[in-house]
Each structure stands twice: as structure tokens, then as C-alpha cells.
Amino acid sequence: MSPGFWAGLALFVLMLSGCATGPNANPRDPLEPFNRGMYQFNDAVDRAVVKPVATVYRDVLPSPVRTGVSNFFANLQDAWSFVNNSLQLKGEAAGNSLVRFGVNTFLGFGGVLDIASEMQVERQTEDFGQTLGYWGVGAGPYLVLPLLGPSTVRDTVALPVDAQGNLVAGVSDVSTRNSLTTLNLLSRRARLLQASNILDQVALDPYTFTRDAFLQSRLNAVYDGDPPDDSEPFEPTVENPVK
Template sequence: MDRTSGFALAVLTSLIFISGCATSPDSEEASNQDTAVESGSTASSITDPYENWNRKVFAFNQGFDDYVLRPAAVGYQTVVPGFADVAVTNFFENLEEVRNFINSVLQLKGEHAVVAAGRFTYNTVFGLGGLIDVATAFDLPKRPEDFGQTLGYWGLGSGPYLMLPFLGPSTPRHLTGRATDGLVFPSPYDYAESPDRYYALVLEVVDKRADLISAEGMLSGDSYVFVRNAYLQRREFLVNDGRTGKDPFLQQGNEDVMLDNF
């Protein structure tokens, strides 16, 4: 499988971002309010200049989720035992440690790089190829790093908020980082034959969507605004290693909510 196919993998995997946990937007009116957004060093504000278009794409994505992705995820949770579901999630998350390690190095984060390398080693060797997350028990918590965060670390602005068909919430910087991660970093699908590679890909997407079902009850108010604010806050949190500025959830009355799957 070539790197173009690798990019396709990254695109399809990111279907999990469609959901925002899947409810229809409550309003078609543009609010154009400033929201917190990821930045290279400090929190900044950003408008949603394409909100009218973004809302239409958001509704399309939710329709796809309602009729295709979520039913598949519900069926998956019904059929697959809980321990097996956790094992599948652990396996795919373990593969992401290679990306975490390389981007930690690019961001000059030595401790994060050591943790990523340790997690991959412990989980692969002692966790049955990553099916069991033994690294967390060794006090090595996951520290996600992607190329979008790397670009932010070196000062590249995020650009305007975008809602993309199938890809879901994004910004130009995050989209560039996602494409780079998909093209550059090794993937187990590179070594699989058809149709096995596609079975594995569908399994990863459905498993991640299933993990979001339990978070659906957190949506409140205008779901478009909620998902936008959750996404932007999460990206800011990741880029700045937890040093956030203005909290958009305080404006929405959801102070304690964090959608980690963003």
C-alpha cells in the first residue's frame, strides 16, 4: 500500500470526528462569535467566517452518521464483548505511539518522546502486541502528539474553523498535519493484502465511533456550536500542553465537559 493509500486511511479513520455524537443542529443562523482556538504559544480567538457553509456540511455529516456509521457502531458494541472492544481500541492506540514519538522529537519534548517510546515498547512486548495497555500501569500515560500540534508548536497559526465532508471539524493547520501524518508515518496497513487491509480499516473506524456513543448525552444547546467549541478547545489544549486561555465551555454552561476523542 503506497503513501497515497496511507492518506486515504487517515481520511477514513478521521470519520470519528463526524459525530459530535450525532444530533441535528438546532439553528441555521450564524452566530459568528469568537471562540478559543489552538495556537502555537498562547490562546487566541477566531471567528467562524464560513459558518453558513459549515452548518450545511455538519448536517450532511450527521446524516451519514445517523444512517451508516452509528448503526454500525451500535451493532459492533452489541456483538463484541467489552474486553474485546477495549483490546481493539488499545491495539490501534498503541500504533499511534510511533506518531507520538516522532512529533514529540520534532517539538523538542524529550520527556514526551521517552514516554511514547516506553508505551510502545511495554504494550507491544508485554501487552500482547498492544491489546493490553500495561504502560499506564507503569505510570506512562498516553500523551498524544500529531503534526498539526508540531506546526502549532513552531508558531504556525491555525486558520479559520472548517467543517469538512466526512472529515468533520478541522482547521487548515490540523488538516495539513493530519495529511502529513497519514503520508509519512508507518501504518500496519502497508503490509496487509486486500481485502484484509480494508477490513482492518473499517474495524478501526467503527471501534472509534463506538467509543463515542457513551459521550452522546453531553451534547446540549446548539450542537454545531457545541462541537465547534469542543473541538477548538481540545486542539488548544493539545497544542499548548494543557495551558488553555479563554474557555468556550464557560460560555455554553458546560464547564466540566471535555471531548477527548476530538
């Protein structure tokens, strides 16, 4: 998608984030009515199209091939992680990301083989939303984006920058770029098939379960697994039975 699309989406999010739903709204999710509607839309698209195709992808391709595809896109992410680790002044993590990208690109057939992990070079994935969080930009309200799924206002505003850091977006041939983007989507969705099936079985309210799991995951990502004591806790409630 073009930078203009992401810029327009970010502007829409900023306008939307100013619209609260009243005094009884969840402080982390003041846009819950909108988000629930978008969640239902995304879930319908997923069940009708994405999940069935991802299931075929998983069942048809051998595990080593799927692992190679996953490794390839993770290697591209390592290049962007190097930039964001550098912006966060994380010298060791930036060095590891650069080493990983170099080793896997040149010795791992473009990243299909994860040689760096065998060398015990740690992966620390970072995106621009995490970089903004590192420098003190608050997450803002929870937001469910069309087709893209869970996000926050901060992460959504960061999307145009992350899009520029996506090496696939730099592929000049449109058909090749679209094919790689689709392959990446299928690879990621196929890895989540079992988790989504479990979610359907155990969560009384999949929306709140997904929301709280995402917000906790992003909090841990920004603080490298060690959020400050004054961060808002994510505790189960009667309305929000996180298991």
C-alpha cells in the same frame, strides 16, 4: 486513502479558507455556512450508517474485546506520537511514547494489552497538527471535513503527514488495510455513543457546541493543557450556550 487524496484535500482547504462570509462572521468560524452544511451531511451519514453499526459493535462484542481493539490502535498512535514528541523537542514525552510502543508491542501481544499503563508510563498523544501548532503555526479557521468531521485549516493541511505516520496505511494488503481502518472507526465511534446521546439532549445548537468543544480541546492539546493567557477565550453566549 492515498497521499494524492490528502494533498488534494489540503489544496482545497487552502482555497476555501480564503473565502470569508462577511463582516459579521464568527472570527473562528468564517466558513460557518459551508461548515453547517457539511456538519448536517456528516450527521445524516452517522445516524443512518455509522452510529447503528457502532451500536451493534458495542452490543455484540464483550467489553474486554473492545478494550483490546482500542488498545491496539492506541499503541499504533504511540509510535506516531514518538515522532511528533521528538519534533517538538519533548524528550521525556518522546521517551515515554517509545517505551509504551515497545512494551505494549512485545509484551502486550501487539498492543492488545496496555502493559505500559500498568507500569505507569504516561501516554502523551501528539499528531502533526499539534507539532505545527507547537512551532507557531496558527490554527486558522474552523473547518468541518466530509466524513472526517471537525478540523482546522492547520490540522487539515497536516493530514497528509499524519496519513504517512499511520502504520495501518502501510499494510500492503488492501482488504486487510480497509478492514483495520473500518475497525478503528467503529471502535472510536462506539466509545462516543454515550457522549453523542448526551449532546443530542443538552445542546441547544449541537453545531456550535461541537465546534467550541473541539477548538478548546485542540488549543489545550497544542499547549499541553496550559494555553497562554492571550489565547482567545471560549465563553458561553446566548447564541453559543456551552454547558
